[in-house]
Amino acid sequence: MARLAGATLPDARGHFGAYGGRFVPETLMAPLEELERAYRRARSDRGFRRALVGLLRDFAGRPTPLYFAEGLTRHLGGARIYLKREDLLHTGAHKINNCLGQGLLAVRMGKRRLIAETGAGQHGVATATVAAHLGLVCTVYMGEKDMARQRLNVFRMQLLGAEVVPVASGSRTLKDAINEAMRDWVTNVESTHYLLGSVCGAHPYPMMVRNFQSVIGWETRQQILRAEKRLPDSLFACVGGGSNAIGLFYDFLRDRRVKMIAVEAGGRGPELGQHAARLSSPGSGDGSRLRQGSGGRARPGVLHGTYTYVLQDKHGQISTTHSVSAGLDYPAVGPEHAYLRERGRVEYTAVSDEEALEAARVLARQEGIIPALEPAHALAELLKRAPKMRPKEIVVVNLSGRGDKDMDILAKTLPPGRGGQAGQA
Secondary structure, eight states, X not given: OEEETTEEESOTTSEETXXXXXXXXXXXXXXXXXXXXXXXXXXXXXXXXXXXXXXXXXXXOOSOOEEEXXXXXXXXXXXXXXXXXXXXXXXXXXXXXXXXXXXXXXHHTTOOEEEEEESSSHHHHHHHHHHHHHTOEEEEEEEHXXXXXXXXXXXXXXXXXXXXXXXXXXXXXXXXXXXXXXXXXXXXXXXXXEOOOSSOSSTTHHHHHHHHHTHHHHHHHHHHHHHHSSOOSEEEEEOSSSHHHHHHHGGGTTOTTSEEXXXXXXXXXXXXXXXXXXXXXXXXXXXXXXXXXXXXXXXXXXXXXXXXXXXXXTTSOBOOOOOSSGGGOOSBOOHHHHHHHHTTSSEEEEEEHHHHHHHHHHHHHHHSOOBOHHHHHHHHHHHHHGXXXXXXXXXXXXXXXXXXXXXXXXXXXXXXXXXXXXXXX
């Protein structure tokens, strides 16, 4: 367990301060308790740890490089910028780290079927990949809106043998896919493991997913110490549910001199329903604007089994959201993030769709790397801040996924000729 300001996180009941816990139907209490027991036994099992490390290395491609972005550093003229290249992992994003861990856990528990939710499709692809590798049946729930904008990932999941179930209810995005996955799990708990993709949901999921993703920060610490002989000054990551961010931040939480910036989806504007900014602090970026609008705001509440910050209208109903990146289009955030924001350990801000799209273009032109639109949000915040930093400052950005899945969106919004020739801003 981690310790932050003297508190063990989470406590025995799965709480990060006031946030977290289990708020689920009685039918799911026993499966969650079974999962927690199985996970704790697996963590102490040398054979399980050895199998997971082997798959992360030989199947997924860890460790991922910590790449010095010389072109971007020169272009921005401020801090020294490093990219943690999770985009180079098998399946194209950090999601495979958690999926391998939970897949092995499902086999250990005797579950022969995996179900999952997905927004951007990367978690669904990773789940389908792990299911195929381990010989498990796989069903993935995906909102119809996300299926339309992530057609490539839908085909990838189907090619891997997964059944992709379209969700037509509600906003037809990630929130509704999670609802359907939870209904499936209630019905099929004896044979099925719900492979939740982020640090959301009821305990033990926020703790378990965080721990499987913490390899990102653990590697980053070793790599930056080798490269620069000291820790970074700042860490940047995007936040939807929050798994890639907490994966990077976790190993640095006790290093008070390391600043952490988590970037949410500012979407199209400040009105409720036009963004997915839940934790952005007043006075930080667009946060004070984005959390207000149409009589609604982000405030503590329960969604998908956990108590955390949730975007709600003036009547307390869950708000619709928007982001150009399907993976950030979610009305709640992981409970550990809510706790870290309350304690002031992590700064939360937001950038717009337009800023994220521009950041993707800049990275492509300066480094020859096309990011997914999710980490493009973190890059967009970096573009604002890096020129104001001292040349000796060191920054690490978690490049949590690659842009293959977003090429349709990028092609429509950023024509190849925009911005001049390669190497120009």
